[in-house]
Amino acid sequence: MRDIPGPPPQPDSGLSAITAAGGLHAYQLDLHERYGPLVRFQLPGAPSAVSVADPVLLEATAAVNKRPDELFAFLAPLCEAGNLQTLPADEHVPFRRALLSVLAGRRSHETHFPAFTALATELADRWEAMGEVALQQDLSALSLRMICRYALGGDLDDPARVVSAFETVLTVYLGRLHESDDDLRRAEQALAHLRAVVDGVLATGGSDLAAALVKADLTAARIRDTVLMIMLAAHHTTGVAVSWTLHLLARHPEAAARVAAELDDVLGDRAVPSYADLKRLPYLEMALKEAMRLYPPGPYGARETTEDLTLGGHRIPAGTTIFYPFWAVHLNPSYWPDPHAFLPDRFTSAASAGRPRYAYVPFGLGPRSCEGASLAMVEAELVLAVLLKRFRFEPVAGHPVVPVERFVLWAEDDIRMRVTRR
Numbered sequence: 001m002r003d004i005p006g007p008p009p010q011p012d013s014g015l016s017a018i019t020a021a022g023g024l025h026a027y028q029l030d031l032h033e034r035y036g037p038l039v040r041f042q043l044p045g046a047p048s049a050v051s052v053a054d055p056v057l058l059e060a061t062a063a064v065n066k067r068p069d070e071l072f073a074f075l076a077p078l079c080e081a082g083n084l085q086t087l088p089a090d091e092h093v094p095f096r097r098a099l100l101s102v103l104a105g106r107r108s109h110e111t112h113f114p115a116f117t118a119l120a121t122e123l124a125d126r127w128e129a130m131g132e133v134a135l136q137q138d139l140s141a142l143s144l145r146m147i148c149r150y151a152l153g154g155d156l157d158d159p160a161r162v163v164s165a166f167e168t169v170l171t172v173y174l175g176r177l178h179e180s181d182d183d184l185r186r187a188e189q190a191l192a193h194l195r196a197v198v199d200g201v202l203a204t205g206g207s208d209l210a211a212a213l214v215k216a217d218l219t220a221a222r223i224r225d226t227v228l229m230i231m232l233a234a235h236h237t238t239g240v241a242v243s244w245t246l247h248l249l250a251r252h253p254e255a256a257a258r259v260a261a262e263l264d265d266v267l268g269d270r271a272v273p274s275y276a277d278l279k280r281l282p283y284l285e286m287a288l289k290e291a292m293r294l295y296p297p298g299p300y301g302a303r304e305t306t307e308d309l310t311l312g313g314h315r316i317p318a319g320t321t322i323f324y325p326f327w328a329v330h331l332n333p334s335y336w337p338d339p340h341a342f343l344p345d346r347f348t349s350a351a352s353a354g355r356p357r358y359a360y361v362p363f364g365l366g367p368r369s370c371e372g373a374s375l376a377m378v379e380a381e382l383v384l385a386v387l388l389k390r391f392r393f394e395p396v397a398g399h400p401v402v403p404v405e406r407f408v409l410w411a412e413d414d415i416r417m418r419v420t421r422r
Helices: 015-021 024-035 055-059 070-078 089-103 106-130 135-151 159-174 181-203 208-215 220-250 253-267 276-280 282-294 326-330 349-353 373-390
Strands: 038-043 046-052 132-134 301-304 309-311 314-316 321-324 391-395 403-405 409-411 416-421
Touching: 015 024, 024 038, 024 046, 024 326, 024 403, 038 321, 070 159, 070 181, 070 220, 089 208, 089 220, 106 132, 106 135, 106 373, 106 391, 106 416, 132 135, 135 159, 135 208, 135 220, 135 373, 159 181, 159 220, 181 220, 208 220, 220 253, 220 282, 220 373, 220 391, 220 409, 220 416, 253 276, 253 282, 253 373, 276 373, 282 373, 373 391
Parallel strands: 046 321
Antiparallel strands: 038 046, 132 416, 301 321, 309 314, 391 416, 403 409
């Protein structure tokens, strides 16, 4: 790997360079701008890593079905029966099949659509009375309630507390090199609360997901771990994706007006869409996709090669961490001209057909891609349709919106908006 370009090795495994760049996302963008689409670099927990920001090269790695244990160790405390993010391939394949049987079912999406619509409308009613709102806080809580209704057969008494508990757990374990005893105690208490919530939701019965996992012969502990991880993934990613979409539309009035006109044309006097209406809202979908290109909710992924691999003429030995910087992939100017511009028309059928398959990877790729991708799109498009049919969104003057890396691409002090009735 010596001939793969990259920065010189550092004794701290690259930690100071990542910190100086302002975080891993920014560091990856800088690396690929300086060294090209294939970069050798250091990463704490992965001393032998190669970052791939070209979609053609990504395709050569798509079949790899192993995640590096150490990079995902921060999620291990959430799992009592072994880290779900690093299951061996022979365990992961049937596990994934069980998840897809529930999360990817279109008929099931349609069945749950009225409940989703009621939850989104409830949020819109509350927002109308408030005038000024914090997008990510409220939309994450909404997404969490949706996934509980969909896959877990119940609702939450206090979704805001659950969102806060997830934040505490991830913040402490992501910063595990620096936590104090008090931090650890807070994280343990938050995790205990999350597990109690999951137990309570499962006890209500009627969970399609639990039934599928029982059918797959998973233990009670593995089922609870799975539910907890799905709650984590679903509420963060969907809520954040909707938030960034509203943020971008508020700053691009022409695109926002086009979305509103499409909604008026399709829905008429109706305040909310039907499930079938989503297919008749192509510009709304394009705006969402473009927002996830610019602000991918999960901005990176990683695999570990189990055999030697050749990328761009370079030999990659077995045991190498292949790093997927989705943000850098989505900003690659070879496939996205004027990459920082918000241009939903990039996602017309004709434009999409002219790009490589992996130029756009908001839900990852290969056998470890997000099992809930289709459900997330349904939820996000529904919520956007309900909110944008009713409201105009204006940024709160003087409130900075700064992307920061947590488990997802968050805004440091949330995204504050003024909402007014259209």
